[in-house]
Amino acid sequence: VTTVDTSERGAGLLDLLERAAAGSIPATSQLITAVEARSPGALAVLDRVYARGGGAHVVGITGAPGSGKSTLTTVLAQELRARGDRVAIVAVDPSSSLTGGAILGDRIRMTSLVLDPGVFVRSMSTRGALGGLARATTDAVAVLDATGWDWVIVETVGVGQAEVEIAQLARTTVVVSVPGLGDDIQAIKAGLLEVADVHVVNKIDRPDANRTRKELLSMLHLGPMPGSEDWQVPVLGTSASRGEGVEELADVLVKHREWHLGSPRRAAREREAALARIQAIAKELVAERIGSPSAAPDLEATLDAVLAHRLTPAAAAELLIDRLPDRPSDHRSIERHAR
Ligand SMILES: Nc1nc2c(ncn2[C@@H]2O[C@H](COP(=O)(O)OP(=O)(O)O)[C@@H](O)[C@H]2O)c(=O)[nH]1
Numbered sequence: 564v565t566t567v568d569t570s571e572r573g574a575g576l577l578d579l580l581e582r583a584a585a586g587s588i589p590a591t592s593q594l595i596t597a598v599e600a601r602s603p604g605a606l607a608v609l610d611r612v613y614a615r616g617g618g619a620h621v622v623g624i625t626g627a628p629g630s631g632k633s634t635l636t637t638v639l640a641q642e643l644r645a646r647g648d649r650v651a652i653v654a655v656d657p658s659s660s661l662t663g664g665a666i667l668g669d670r671i672r673m674t675s676l677v678l679d680p681g682v683f684v685r686s687m688s689t690r691g692a693l694g695g696l697a698r699a700t701t702d703a704v705a706v707l708d709a710t711g712w713d714w715v716i717v718e719t720v721g722v723g724q725a726e727v728e729i730a731q732l733a734r735t736t737v738v739v740s741v742p743g744l745g746d747d748i749q750a751i752k753a754g755l756l757e758v759a760d761v762h763v764v765n766k767i768d769r770p771d772a773n774r775t776r777k778e779l780l781s782m783l784h785l786g787p788m789p790g791s792e793d794w795q796v797p798v799l800g801t802s803a804s805r806g807e808g809v810e811e812l813a814d815v816l817v818k819h820r821e822w823h824l825g826s827p828r829r830a831a832r833e834r835e836a837a838l839a840r841i842q843a844i845a846k847e848l849v850a851e852r853i854g855s856p857s858a859a860p861d862l863e864a865t866l867d868a869v870l871a872h873r874l875t876p877a878a879a880a881e882l883l884i885d886r887l888p889d890r891p892s893d894h895r896s897i898e899r900h901a902r
């Protein structure tokens with residue numbers, strides 16, 4: 564019974580994929596939702612999605628909350644649209660489940676784009692995503708990559724390791740800083756100096772913008788940037804709210820896309836990025852599994868031991884990972900079967 568059911572819904576998802584690839588925004592949206600929720604047939608359709616991927620240029624835009632990423636993403640998308648390209652935006656905001664309002668705010672600001680059939684906007688949150696944000700985001704980007712978008716822009720809040728990992732989805736990573744947030748360079752504080760292919764100092768309409776740009780430039784010249792042997796990481800200035808510097812940013816993205824295609828380091832870079840992506844997802848999957856009582860029957864006893872200081876958290880982690888049972892049923896092979 565399950566197999567028949569799965570096969571029917573799987574066929575529905577394949578139909579969605581065809582319609583998404585033909586440019587249907589609702590189909591694209593439904594497909595991402597189904598994949599995110601791991602609906603029956605989702606893994607099988609993801610195999611198809613991956614087989615078709617590679618056509619989009621994925622750009623990550625990261626930086627501290629409030630630095631203007633959403634505003635910049637919106638005006639950048641408008642600029643790329645004006646050049647005739649189709650643009651998909653994935654806004655990742657892990658804090659949204661706490662604030663509730665952040666995503667709504669982004670949506671409203673991006674409203675100017677949503678009536679354009681050449682633009683797709685999707686907000687991700689951990690709510691409703693099985694397995695975690697890195698996995699859900701990777702899958703959403705894969706769907707967009709497979710359905711004819713020229714650009715996929717992923718906006719992430721640049722705080723913490725998870726966001727750095729999500730940034731690894733991108734072939735071009737843009738790190739956004741703003742003037743006047745104290746003496747420290749924000750990109751360094753957030754561990755984002757190394758991942759940047761392009762630095763943007765946004766809000767150049769504010770005082771101290773030049774100082775921030777100069778500080779960033781001098782940091783970049785302190786040593787060779789890993790992974791950028793033949794790409795000079797530029798430091799651009801923008802005022803997203805005034806639409807200034809956006810053409811230059813689009814030009815640089817086009818240049819980086821071309822550089823990437825012709826780069827001798829491309830293969831190595833893509834292997835590194837693929838490993839980072841797999842590791843990010845693996846971390847989420849393992850964390851989820853060792854926290855599930857069905858997978859770890861001795862979870863409570865282990866927690867007691869840690870709380871009583873009889874076991875270190877590190878030893879507990881090793882123990883729970885070692886004791887993970889084989890999965891009871893292989894959903895993937897069931898779905899393969901259903902194709
Ligand atoms: N002065 C100034 N404000 C900006 C600029 N870009 C964005 N903002 C404002 O900064 C605030 C945060 O912007 P938002 O795009 O939501 O930042 P995000 O949290 O990084 O996505 C909003 O009030 C924007 O209007 C800019 O270039 N100059």
Ligand SMILES: [Mg+2]
Pocket residue numbers: 632633634669718
């Ligand atoms: Mg935002």
